[in-house]
Amino acid sequence: MNNNLLKTACICFVFSYFLFSCNAASYNVVRFGARADGRTDSSQAFVRAWRAACASRSSSTVYIPRGVYMTKPVVFSGPCWSRILFRIDGTLVAPPNYWDMGNSGFWILFSKVSRLTVHGGVIDARGAKFWACRRSGSRCPPGVRSMSFLWSSNVVVSGLKSLYSQLIHLTVSNSNNILFEHLNVIAPSRSPNTDGIIIQSSTGVTIRNSLFRTGDDCIAVGPGSKNIWMEKIACGPGHGISIGSLGNSLNEAGVQNVTVTNAIFSKTQNGVRIKSWARDSKSYAKNVEFRNIVMRAVDNPIIIDQTYCPGNRCPRQTSGVEVSNVRYSNIKGTSTTVEAVKFECSVSRPCRGIQMRNIRLTTPNRATTSTCENARGWTSGLVWPRSCL
Numbered sequence: 001m002n003n004n005l006l007k008t009a010c011i012c013f014v015f016s017y018f019l020f021s022c023n024a025a026s027y028n029v030v031r032f033g034a035r036a037d038g039r040t041d042s043s044q045a046f047v048r049a050w051r052a053a054c055a056s057r058s059s060s061t062v063y064i065p066r067g068v069y070m071t072k073p074v075v076f077s078g079p080c081w082s083r084i085l086f087r088i089d090g091t092l093v094a095p096p097n098y099w100d101m102g103n104s105g106f107w108i109l110f111s112k113v114s115r116l117t118v119h120g121g122v123i124d125a126r127g128a129k130f131w132a133c134r135r136s137g138s139r140c141p142p143g144v145r146s147m148s149f150l151w152s153s154n155v156v157v158s159g160l161k162s163l164y165s166q167l168i169h170l171t172v173s174n175s176n177n178i179l180f181e182h183l184n185v186i187a188p189s190r191s192p193n194t195d196g197i198i199i200q201s202s203t204g205v206t207i208r209n210s211l212f213r214t215g216d217d218c219i220a221v222g223p224g225s226k227n228i229w230m231e232k233i234a235c236g237p238g239h240g241i242s243i244g245s246l247g248n249s250l251n252e253a254g255v256q257n258v259t260v261t262n263a264i265f266s267k268t269q270n271g272v273r274i275k276s277w278a279r280d281s282k283s284y285a286k287n288v289e290f291r292n293i294v295m296r297a298v299d300n301p302i303i304i305d306q307t308y309c310p311g312n313r314c315p316r317q318t319s320g321v322e323v324s325n326v327r328y329s330n331i332k333g334t335s336t337t338v339e340a341v342k343f344e345c346s347v348s349r350p351c352r353g354i355q356m357r358n359i360r361l362t363t364p365n366r367a368t369t370s371t372c373e374n375a376r377g378w379t380s381g382l383v384w385p386r387s388c389l
Contacts, residue, residue: 036067088121
């Protein structure tokens with residue numbers, strides 16, 4: 001038998017989408033040359049283990065045992081023959097010199113894979129020196145996203161801890177049927193562009209039972225995404241959960257069927273937000289629901305902003321993005337500003353079908369207000385601050 005191939009002990013892994021049998025082949029990265037010393041580049045050893053698992057005609061495991069493994073940018077590409085469990089018991093760290101991350105924009109990339117489970121482990125991108133470079137105004141590399149899924153399907157990511165990403169922690173693009181659960185995503189509140197998860201051009205993405213402490217959006221849903229479910233999310237610090245920015249281009253795809261439920265926002269810049277550029281576009285955000293949410297000292301708990309125009313790159317324009325059928329229900333807590341609800345919609349494409357039910361947001365020692373511009377909808381139950389719809 002090949003020395004690189006070990007049969008697993010009789011331990012079965014059962015996940016939401018996959019069953020790994022006790023006879024699955026296990027490819028231990030150490031046997032392919034990885035070293036758990038935190039200094040040796042193990043990226044090629046990881047790739048060799050992945051290729052062996054990818055070529056297996058039966059379900060297999062890529063196993064990263066306990067220890068610290070330094071890896072430069074690495075791509076795990078498919079398609080593969082069978083299901084793969086990518087089991088991380090150790091910690092993956094980025095090179096100490098951020099220039100060694102190159103210009104690809106990725107650190108750990110899964111491309112064109114299907115029937116994959118990534119389970120456990122810690123990934124630490126060591127982003128602090130990179131953020132310092134950006135703040136200093138010096139010449140810096142473009143930075144990398146910590147873990148990305150591109151053109152992939154039927155993927156589960158469970159129990160992962162992502163620390164100090166240079167940029168976005170996790171990205172999903174052009175993919176479908178993706179589940180994230182039991183994540184712990186951490187970066188300092190002032191770290192730039194360290195979003196927790198960004199979803200683009202993807203269908204059927206679920207995020208649940210996870211904690212996000214970031215310097216940007218905890219979760220952002222971008223153009224071309226639909227059937228997105230977020231449940232039992234703790235967000236803060238960070239910029240909240242956002243749909244958008246949308247409408248950056250004329251023919252951009254829209255967003256539809258998004259639900260955020262049973263979430264807690266703590267000291268975030270925003271709570272639940274829909275944001276679009278103030279320029280002509282055929283994009284849209286429709287069939288969105290925010291429910292059963294607690295706000296704790298949030299600057300802007302409920303906000304629709306269709307006036308986004310950084311650097312004044314769209315002077316005297318209005319957003320063409322159509323925002324419709326947005327439901328807010330059972331949302332309570334505190335706002336740090338008196339304007340707890342703000343619907344700043346487009347004069348050329350007013351928001352319509354906004355529904356508010358059982359809302360109670362207060363500002364300590366001050367009267368709380370709501371603001372509506374070009375917003376149409378209705379309320380039911382107790383709504384405070386008093387609705388402006």
